[in-house]
Amino acid sequence: MKNNSFTVKQEILKELGGLYPEARTELEYGSTFQLLVAVMLSAQCTDRQVNRITSGLFQKYVKPEDFAHLEWEDLAGEIKGCGLYRNKSRNIIKTSRILEEKYHSRVPGDREALESLPGVGRKTANVVLNIAFGRPVMPVDTHVFRISRRLGLSAGKTPAAVEKDLQAIVPPEWMGKIHHCLILHGRHICRARSPLCGKCTLSVLCLKNRMAVVGEQ
Ligand code: SF4
Structure with a gap:
């Protein structure tokens, strides 16, 4: 049976996918x-x-x-x-x-x-x-690292640890898409210095708010 934390993480992934339906790399290349x-x-x-x-x-x-x-x-x-x-x-x-x-x-x-x-x-x-090869691997850059930890998708302290956690929860066919969704969310909303939490549609699911709810109980 899946635990609650796993279910929340799946919710977050679903939300992210819906938030950035056109997510893809912004790099331009011909080969x-x-x-x-x-x-x-x-x-x-x-x-x-x-x-x-x-x-x-x-x-x-x-x-x-x-x-x-x-x-x-x-x-x-x-x-x-x-x-x-x-x-x-x-x-x-x-x-x-x-x-x-x-x-x-x-x-x-x-x-x-x-x-x-x-x-x-x-x-x-x-x-x-x-x-380029459609492999189900998760590149962890500075955005993916930061957002994954803030959202509570991973508590990993290194890119390798975050990559391992994401590999365990992101379905293989979503790997490419979720990678780009996390980057876009990091660029536009969950920015490094001043995250726009007030505008973030993931805020209810975000780790810091989940922690706050647990703290209030
Ligand atoms: S609520 Fe704030 S910290 Fe959490 S994902 Fe959204 S912008 Fe980032």
Whole structure:
């Protein structure tokens, strides 16, 4: 038998899904490789800024082989508008070379291969697996981490712990959608510094209000 906490979490997931029916990634890309590059660029940078950069970048360079033969300084100049651009430039070029040499210029669809690419960590691999390959994995970024904890979907203290908790409660077919719903809720309502709790339709189900009710009893 499912316990009450599990039922509340399922309610929250249902509400989130209804709140953002069109939730999808805001990154713009034309191929799995371009998605990978865009996600690599998005570390410590907004999706809007990444789109600004890639709208010109992907006109000039399309495939791994186009990036593989660039000098890192040249690519760094193109992506200067996002943080950590020197490292990102080196990693994108190294990753492109590996894709060209080892994977026939295709992005591999398994975690181990993805995470072996320079600059590709678990979160980036999960985003690519989730969006491009439709795998039921949960990428945990700063929004997903914060909102999951505030709503009481997880009490995990690390992204890995939150990922594990979400994997246990989100039905596989909802994984991609809920990931984007959590991000949108974090961007627009449950903001890091001043969450708009008064406007939040999830407030009754939110952990802090559930705690308040328990405290009053
Ligand atoms: S009630 Fe407040 S803290 Fe809870 S999810 Fe909504 S905005 Fe975030």
